[in-house]
Amino acid sequence: MSELKSGSNLEKVLKAGHFAFTGECGPPKGANVEHLKEKIAPLKGMVDAVNVTDNQTAVVRMSSWAASTIMCQEGVEPNFQMVCRDRNRLAIQSDILGVYAMGIRNMLCLSGDHQRFGNHPQSKNVYDIDSMQLIALVKQMRDEGTFMNGEAIDVPPRLFIGAASNPFADPFEFRVYRLAKKIEAGADFIQTQCIYNMEKFRQFIKRAVDMGLHEKCYILAGVTPMKSVGMATYMAKQVPGMDVPDSLIQRLRGAGKGKVAEEGIQFALEQIEEFKDMEGVAGVHLMAIEWEHRVPEIAERAGVLPRPVV
Amino acid sequence: MIVADRKPLKEILEMLKGYNRILVVGCKGCVSVCNVGGSKEVGILASILKIAGKKNGLNLKVDEKTLERQCDPEYVDLLKDMVDDYDVILSMACGVGPQFLSERYPESRCLPAVNTTFFGGAVQHGVWSERCAGCGTCVIHFFDGMCPIARCSKSLLNGPCGGSADGKCEISKDVDCIWDMIVRKKMEQGRLDDLLKFMPAKDWTTARDGGPRKSVREELVQ
Ligand code: SF4
Ligand code: SF4
Numbered sequence: 001m002s003e004l005k006s007g008s009n010l011e012k013v014l015k016a017g018h019f020a021f022t023g024e025c026g027p028p029k030g031a032n033v034e035h036l037k038e039k040i041a042p043l044k045g046m047v048d049a050v051n052v053t054d055n056q057t058a059v060v061r062m063s064s065w066a067a068s069t070i071m072c073q074e075g076v077e078p079n080f081q082m083v084c085r086d087r088n089r090l091a092i093q094s095d096i097l098g099v100y101a102m103g104i105r106n107m108l109c110l111s112g113d114h115q116r117f118g119n120h121p122q123s124k125n126v127y128d129i130d131s132m133q134l135i136a137l138v139k140q141m142r143d144e145g146t147f148m149n150g151e152a153i154d155v156p157p158r159l160f161i162g163a164a165s166n167p168f169a170d171p172f173e174f175r176v177y178r179l180a181k182k183i184e185a186g187a188d189f190i191q192t193q194c195i196y197n198m199e200k201f202r203q204f205i206k207r208a209v210d211m212g213l214h215e216k217c218y219i220l221a222g223v224t225p226m227k228s229v230g231m232a233t234y235m236a237k238q239v240p241g242m243d244v245p246d247s248l249i250q251r252l253r254g255a256g257k258g259k260v261a262e263e264g265i266q267f268a269l270e271q272i273e274e275f276k277d278m279e280g281v282a283g284v285h286l287m288a289i290e291w292e293h294r295v296p297e298i299a300e301r302a303g304v305l306p307r308p309v310v
Numbered sequence: 311m312i313v314a315d316r317k318p319l320k321e322i323l324e325m326l327k328g329y330n331r332i333l334v335v336g337c338k339g340c341v342s343v344c345n346v347g348g349s350k351e352v353g354i355l356a357s358i359l360k361i362a363g364k365k366n367g368l369n370l371k372v373d374e375k376t377l378e379r380q381c382d383p384e385y386v387d388l389l390k391d392m393v394d395d396y397d398v399i400l401s402m403a404c405g406v407g408p409q410f411l412s413e414r415y416p417e418s419r420c421l422p423a424v425n426t427t428f429f430g431g432a433v434q435h436g437v438w439s440e441r442c443a444g445c446g447t448c449v450i451h452f453f454d455g456m457c458p459i460a461r462c463s464k465s466l467l468n469g470p471c472g473g474s475a476d477g478k479c480e481i482s483k484d485v486d487c488i489w490d491m492i493v494r495k496k497m498e499q500g501r502l503d504d505l506l507k508f509m510p511a512k513d514w515t516t517a518r519d520g521g522p523r524k525s526v527r528e529e530l531v532q
Contacts, residue, residue, distance in 0.1 A: 084464070085464070089511065111464055111466065111471045111472075112464075113473070113480070114463050114464060114473070114480060114481045116463075116481045116482075117480075117481075125463070125464070125465075127464045127465045127466070128511070128514065129511040129512075130464065130465070130466040130467055130468055131466075131468075131471075132466075132467075132468035132469070132508065132509075133467070133468065133509075133510065133511045136508065136510075137511075148511065164472065165472075166472030166473075169470065169471070169472045169473065169474045169475060170470070170474050170475055170476060170477065170487075170490055171470070171474075171490055171493050171494060171497070173497065174469065174470070174493045174497070174502075174505075177469075177502065177505070177506060178468075178469045178470070180506070181468065181469065181506055181508065184506075184508065185468075185508055193472055240473040240474070240475045240478075240479075240480035241472045241473045241474060241475050241480065
């Protein structure tokens with residue numbers, strides 16, 4: 001990891017050895033630019049980059065590339081997310097060129113939630129390529145300067161390539177190998193699924209460290225503060241591949257009326273504290289879902305401010 | 311085999327509106343095996359149509375005929391002396407049937423009575439499950455004979471997505487995650503290395519994406 005691959009802020013922060021702190025922002029369900037700007041504003045200076053989700057949970061929203069562009073204009077660095085569900089390889093490659101042309105420097109490659117979860121379950125399921133192939137494609141475009149078909153690109157896109165890893169999906173034993181495969185395919189950084197089962201995550205990261213994966217790639221631990229007991233039980237039961245231990249649900253319940261959100265934040269802060277010293281973890285990815293305005297407070301209390309300027 | 315389900319009666323009646331002489335044509339191929347369009351089902355549908363007609367004060371002429379196959383001109387030909395006696399031919403074969411009938415009898419109206427769903431087989435009595443999507447370039451030798459193209463909800467080629475839980479696919483607890491099965495089998499048999507190899511993007515030109523397909527066996531073409 002000698003030269004900069006993209007020159008993004010996130011890349012520089014990680015490369016300089018700082019503990020990274022990234023955020024997340026879902027584009028609006030409409031063309032409400034003002035609303036988007038309101039969500040972006042509290043994140044400024046609080047995080048190194050902000051993931052801009054791509055029709056997350058298969059619900060139609062403003063396109064991730066357009067919202068990422070607006071984010072750039074607002075002075076916040078986006079981490080443009082792209083899922084394989086909605087585009088074939090033509091659209092994927094042209095969007096990659098497009099975002100790079102608009103100044104976007106980080107890209108997170110994902111399979112995407114199946115459209116059956118979303119608000120257009122009738123739609124066609126594209127999956128021309130999968131997330132692994134998407135990672136390899138972005139790398140090929142950047143490092144070899146060619147399209148998937150081998151043709152030369154006139155000014156290749158230089159992107160910092162991200163991928164996701166869910167240590168809690170099944171089969172558990174395979175997950176670290178899938179992570180290794182994503183790194184091999186070209187991922188420069190990894191953001192994990194929201195972590196609640198710390199014990200399981202410790203096992204996972206230990207295996208990743210044993211395999212030397214943390215030396216080949218930056219691994220950011222995913223944190224989403226629980227806002228309510230309802231949210232915790234929903235995640236535990238309804239979200240496939242999410243592991244929310246009973247003990248956490250009990251802890252939130254025990255917090256008592258009006259204090260659950262604070263308890264959720266408290267748990268997240270404890271997690272962040274542990275991640276700071278955990279071997280193999282290069283930072284935290286804070287997914288404060290529809291809670292962007294609480295990010296400054298969480299960042300402050302987590303002791304990750306001010307963010308490094310590199 | 312090709313698996314199908316009978317269309318809802320309401321839809322069939324809607325498409326038959328205005329026709330009084332109906333020939334219901336079954337097929338002894340796949341649709342017989344999956345109990346949707348063989349002679350037995352043809353008989354049942356014909357009676358239902360007659361009863362429905364009576365209810366509406368119509369005296370429908372509904373006849374039955376089940377062919378060896380509807381995807382073969384040789385058998386489709388056997389209807390040639392009958393078709394003129396009917397206003398409509400209702401095919402109970404897969405989607406191929408009504409099309410072969412239409413092509414052979416351009417003067418007749420040929421309609422489908424079933425929804426053709428997938429290529430699969432019976433996993434238990436009365437239950438059929440998808441196995442192949444006819445992609446035109448079979449790759450299941452890489453996956454111990456299990457097909458992620460047809461059976462993974464996202465047709466992933468490089469391992470299970472983050473939604474796989476307890477052996478089930480993220481889309482429903484009623485759908486098995488084929489990747490869970492592939493990974494477990496490879497691990498049990500000590501061949502996990504197979505799955506660490508990068509599978510490049512698939513060439514979909516041989517699938518439906520490349521346009522309607524045709525198979526020519528030169529030695530058989532006269
Ligand atoms: S790889 Fe293609 S041909 Fe083979 S079983 Fe799957 S869909 Fe069918
Ligand atoms: S859960 Fe399994 S079958 Fe379903 S989309 Fe993911 S990998 Fe494919």
